Amino acid sequence: MLYLLTALGTANGEGFSFGITTIPSLYYREVLKGNFVGEAVSFWNNATTQTFTVTTVPPGATVAKALLFWGCECNSSSDLINITFNGNPITGTVVATTSTLCWGTSSYINYVADVTPYVSGNGSYTIHVPRALSSTPGADGATLYIIYCDPAETTRTITIYAGAHFLNSSSANWNHTGFTATSSPLAKASLTVGDPQDGYYNPGYFNGHYITSFDGSVPGNHYGYWEGDVSSWVSSSATSVSWQLSSGGADCISPNVSVLAVTSTDTETFDCSAGYDDPVLIDEAGRVIARGSYTVYDASGRIVYSGSGEYRLGKGIYFIVAEGRVKRIVRR
Secondary structure (H helix, E strand, O other), rough: EEEEEEOOOOOOOOOOOOOOEEEEEEEEEEEEEEEEEEEEEOOOOOOOOOEEOOOOOOOEEEEEEEEEEEEEEEHHHOOOOEEOOOEEEEEEEEEEOHHHHHHHHOEEEEEEEEEEHOOOEEEEEEOOOOOOOOOEEEEEEEEEEEEEEEOOOOEEEEEEEEEEEEEEEOEEEEEEEOOOOOOOOOOOEEEEOOOOOOOOOOOOEEEEEEEEEOOOOOOOOOOEEEEEOHHOOOOOOOOOEEEEEEEOOOEEEEEEEEEEEEEEEEOOOOOOOOOOOOOOOOOOOOEEOOOOEEEEEEOOEEEEEEEHHHHHHHEEEEEEEEOOOEEEEEEE
């Protein structure tokens, strides 16, 4: 199995520069019999520990991917790159940065981490950040997106766009592609917004249709989340939809993540009938996560690691043996 690991940002602050502003662009794509579930939390008022409560993964479904995004008013890429998820230490990747959302810090950062090994389906998942708003540097909120597969479901293409872009009395527009919808599509969408304050009018639109105002109410002050059925707004055999987010007044906000799951005619990329039973996973930073002991070989066949702890892969080609299975990894 060939894994091509890519990211829009740079982990651990290497090569990091502030002010890299990115309208959301494609970060993740999967085609499978299934759908996604999203949950969001706000860290406002220095609430450094919060809990995601997941209840809508169907019985019998298998988690194919779980991605955790969190935003930060930061002075350095390392300020909030290390957090804890369900008691497990997590190192994030910088998806994108933009100028401070009017907090006086050097930048606003959108981080991401692959937390698939720690998410089994419905349940409660805690997240702890070292610092949170209203002090700076601090996190404003986090979103957990779970992509699940279920052989009983119809085939959907799930695409996740991620970025960071400063808005203040201005708008951002982006197209969301990577799919070919069925003739009578069923579609679900989500949008995560960084730093909307209580009581401000920050309208969002999907394919020109108003969805909500990100006003600091859901999930809480200084973080915004919306999810809804958009089936009636996706045309037959569509290959693109559009998003718009506006700062309707003095509020400073950022479009962080947009998600679309739509019934499609695309070729499946994940076999739900096989389940998700991989003894070894690799996150975006190249960190090996395994159920038990494993051995890492380089391209020449030399053993570079053997054990059950954490090992971080550098650039190159590796073969990982665990539970009698061999996985080929390409780190670019």
